[in-house]
Amino acid sequence: xxxxxxxxxxxxxNDKAWLDIRRGEILALLGENGSGKTTLMNILxxxxxxxxxxxxxxxxxxxxxxxxxxxxxxxxxIHQHFKLVDVLTxxxxxxxxxxxxxxxxxxxxxxxxxxxxxxxxxxVEPGQKVYDMSVSQKQTVEIVxxxxxxxxxxxxxxxxxxxxxxxxxxxxxxxxxxxxDGKAIVIITHKLHEVExxxxxVAILRRGQFVGDMPTAKTDAREMTNMMVGxxxxxxxxxxxxxxxxxxxxxxxxxxxxxxxxxxLENVSFTANSGEILGVAGISGSGQKEMxxxxxxxxxxxxxxxxxxxxxxGAPEELIGKDPxxxxxxxxxxxxxxxxxxxMGLVGSMDLTDNMMLRSFRRGHSAFTDRKAPKVLAxxxxxxxxxxTPDISTPVRRLSGGNVQKVLVGREIASSxxxxxxxxxxxxxxxxxxxxxxxxxxxxxxxxVAVIYVGEDLDVLVELCDRILVLCGGKVSGxxxxxxxDKREVGLLMTRLGGGAEK
Amino acid sequence: MKYGNREPLFxxxxxxxxxxxxxxxxxxxxxxxxxxxxxxxxxxxxxxxxLKVYAAMWEGAFGTNKRVWVTIRDSMALLCIGxxxxxxxxxxxxxxxxxxxxLAGGIATAACMIYLKSMPTGLLFLVMAVSAVAAxxxxxxxxxxxxxxxxxxxxxxxxxxxxxxxxxxSFFVSLWENPYGSNSVGVxxxxxxxxxxxxxxxxxxxxNVVIVMxxxxxxxxxxxxxxxxxxxxxxxxxxxxxxxxxxxVKRVIIRTMVISxxxxxxxxxxxxxxxxxxxxxxxxxxxxxxxxxxxxxAKFNTFVMILIAALLVFLxxxxxxxxxRYNLSDYxxxxxxxxxxxxxxxxxxxxNYRVLPRKKTGGExxxx
Numbered sequence: 001x002x003x004x005x006x007x008x009x010x011x012x013x014n015d016k017a018w019l020d021i022r023r024g025e026i027l028a029l030l031g032e033n034g035s036g037k038t039t040l041m042n043i044l045x046x047x048x049x050x051x052x053x054x055x056x057x058x059x060x061x062x063x064x065x066x067x068x069x070x071x072x073x074x075x076x077x078i079h080q081h082f083k084l085v086d087v088l089t090x091x092x093x094x095x096x097x098x099x100x101x102x103x104x105x106x107x108x109x110x111x112x113x114x115x116x117x118x119x120x121x122x123x124v125e126p127g128q129k130v131y132d133m134s135v136s137q138k139q140t141v142e143i144v145x146x147x148x149x150x151x152x153x154x155x156x157x158x159x160x161x162x163x164x165x166x167x168x169x170x171x172x173x174x175x176x177x178x179x180x181d182g183k184a185i186v187i188i189t190h191k192l193h194e195v196e197x198x199x200x201x202v203a204i205l206r207r208g209q210f211v212g213d214m215p216t217a218k219t220d221a222r223e224m225t226n227m228m229v230g231x232x233x234x235x236x237x238x239x240x241x242x243x244x245x246x247x248x249x250x251x252x253x254x255x256x257x258x259x260x261x262x263x264x265l266e267n268v269s270f271t272a273n274s275g276e277i278l279g280v281a282g283i284s285g286s287g288q289k290e291m292x293x294x295x296x297x298x299x300x301x302x303x304x305x306x307x308x309x310x311x312x313x314g315a316p317e318e319l320i321g322k323d324p325x326x327x328x329x330x331x332x333x334x335x336x337x338x339x340x341x342x343x344m345g346l347v348g349s350m351d352l353t354d355n356m357m358l359r360s361f362r363r364g365h366s367a368f369t370d371r372k373a374p375k376v377l378a379x380x381x382x383x384x385x386x387x388x389t390p391d392i393s394t395p396v397r398r399l400s401g402g403n404v405q406k407v408l409v410g411r412e413i414a415s416s417x418x419x420x421x422x423x424x425x426x427x428x429x430x431x432x433x434x435x436x437x438x439x440x441x442x443x444x445x446x447x448x449v450a451v452i453y454v455g456e457d458l459d460v461l462v463e464l465c466d467r468i469l470v471l472c473g474g475k476v477s478g479x480x481x482x483x484x485x486d487k488r489e490v491g492l493l494m495t496r497l498g499g500g501a502e503k
Numbered sequence: 504m505k506y507g508n509r510e511p512l513f514x515x516x517x518x519x520x521x522x523x524x525x526x527x528x529x530x531x532x533x534x535x536x537x538x539x540x541x542x543x544x545x546x547x548x549x550x551x552x553x554l555k556v557y558a559a560m561w562e563g564a565f566g567t568n569k570r571v572w573v574t575i576r577d578s579m580a581l582l583c584i585g586x587x588x589x590x591x592x593x594x595x596x597x598x599x600x601x602x603x604x605x606l607a608g609g610i611a612t613a614a615c616m617i618y619l620k621s622m623p624t625g626l627l628f629l630v631m632a633v634s635a636v637a638a639x640x641x642x643x644x645x646x647x648x649x650x651x652x653x654x655x656x657x658x659x660x661x662x663x664x665x666x667x668x669x670x671x672x673s674f675f676v677s678l679w680e681n682p683y684g685s686n687s688v689g690v691x692x693x694x695x696x697x698x699x700x701x702x703x704x705x706x707x708x709x710x711n712v713v714i715v716m717x718x719x720x721x722x723x724x725x726x727x728x729x730x731x732x733x734x735x736x737x738x739x740x741x742x743x744x745x746x747x748x749x750x751x752v753k754r755v756i757i758r759t760m761v762i763s764x765x766x767x768x769x770x771x772x773x774x775x776x777x778x779x780x781x782x783x784x785x786x787x788x789x790x791x792x793x794x795x796x797x798x799x800x801a802k803f804n805t806f807v808m809i810l811i812a813a814l815l816v817f818l819x820x821x822x823x824x825x826x827x828r829y830n831l832s833d834y835x836x837x838x839x840x841x842x843x844x845x846x847x848x849x850x851x852x853x854x855n856y857r858v859l860p861r862k863k864t865g866g867e868x869x870x871x
Contacts, residue, residue: 296747297749298746298747323749323751324746324747324748324749325748325749325750325751326749327749328749336747338747340743343741343743343744344741344743344744344747345744345747346744347736347737347740347741347744348740348741349740350736350737350740354733354736357733358737358744358748359748361730361733362730366730367729367730367731368728368729368730369728369729369730369732369733371728
């Protein structure tokens, strides 16, 4: 790819970007949020059309105008969000959208899928329905779909974000097999240890431009980070010793059922202490969301109790059965950074000031809103958290993922909470922004806030948290001491209740 | 021949935050372009001088002092409904039941005029206004209650309420029929003028302007700086965010529809007491639907609505004039209105996107 430029409005996503992808090699594409990695790969996969620039495949200049063109050239992309039809089987999903004459021969298709499976060592059953599959199986179907269409250049956008360490190992084994078969593989990721583990070469983008590439063996995490950020960055996560631990939130026997009556959370009990970070680990969809929303008063609870202990008087207050407004009115300072930032935590089309106001607009008896205080707060958040925005009257939707999160976290901690709950606080954030968020969370912990940190990167969980609660299928699989555990142990508890067997 | 090497002729680039002036300039260009196209079509089909036709349109709307005031009166009625729809649409509650809410307000107004003749003027006015607001609000809140309680589809519900209101109007028309056998209510209190808007500053329709303009300003402030307006904005954008910060979406829906229906009721009040002095099934006259265009084009900014309501009424009056003066059928004038609206709506695309011709990227064979 040569001199690729793509703009979205005034945002330049790619600025004369370069990239070489070689056969028989795994290339890791690195860069901060908004550095244009995904855009560049989407251009290659035919989803966007570049404003300028040329693409060569095997020395020939090509013009890729649609995903179909890309497939014609053997380019396939596995997106972060899967695009599968739930009620169809793996094989049906794989042949979906294929053109062909005459009768659809599902048997032949299944045979071909089995052949691909045998060559690369996939774990996929052609007849299995997608709704029965785990996240990693769905991902496998996506990969096989791309291979089935004859792709020999594969692009994977953050494939490990949703996988457990064990599943990641399996994925990497498959990727190595494909590389040895002569395929070209591009993997986008934020996790540097994975880059070191899997890739042969790394290429780094910064602000839409190509910064450089080098063999993975000749570089290290520090150099890669420095190239991404453009300046030296420290890579250690602090874990200050908790001070003055007292229990702040006691959860007992919490059970949640969804609208279909399916149990999402079963008999969950734990205590969150002040001055401590309680990590929550689990495969996505293990009840993390329901747990946080139940505590925040957003989720109907079948049974159980959530007791908040007032930091001053120690008086217990029951939170179940109250909505967020009533909880706030009781003087319970509970802050919640939800997973869905723009869909729940913020209003995308509103500017920074109006988003700051979400928490505070009811204050005062006037029928009219006061925008002075939120404006001051917005300016403070922008300044203190180094939010990259043209000004505070920019709609938050226009900001990049990391900056959106800074705005949200900034607002939530501005109300000086005593309990801070965060769901996937660093999901999709680059290294620099992630460390800003870890730092913010640690500052809150030092202030004596009880922090509940739902995370997916196990390396971070075991480095950051004082204790880790592991959920498995809606039940508590174990509570571990952060300083005494490692990610293998957490990973085991995530997949098996109590972590038994496999020993 | 190279594989897949066909370049698209144009491609679209999304604009980022167009300045207000530029956006209005684009809209103005679209309006002028639509006039040119209309002119060509007029000339091609009926061989009339388009400039003369446009001059006739202008005269139709603003030719005499009386016409100016009728145009203003009708613009105000349309604007009033647009203002009423604004909060509901901002909440993404698709209130297409303005027709019914207007009729409800109109029936209430007419009933007061007919039954409360002996009341002192000031008090009668108050009772008329209050009952019109209440009737419109009730008509608007029924679908809202169902939406809040059972999550029914408000689009269908509000639409169906229109037909009930039309039938109800027919019933009252036959009840109040005057003179007997005319199948219409006739002009209510024609000789006594009880319950009619009295002239203000020597202008018969000035009171309409005062009422509607104060609602317009009030709604602008309500949506922009009141707490309730902020709740509407949040709940309209994202129900999840509203729940997250403890806004009761149900309450916002009900409250907003009381306001929306109430203002549409005022439109009925103004139309009956301040303009037609009668009630019929065509009192709303499709304005409840036209006002949807007004509200949308203005993006719920009530001041912009003034302009758009005036433009639409101007087109309507002008089209009627050319239809009668040049013996064209109604369809000709509707075509002109349609073409102009098409261009104005279409210009929104050019405000959001830029169309760039494909650039040659250097390499040989980029364009073959």
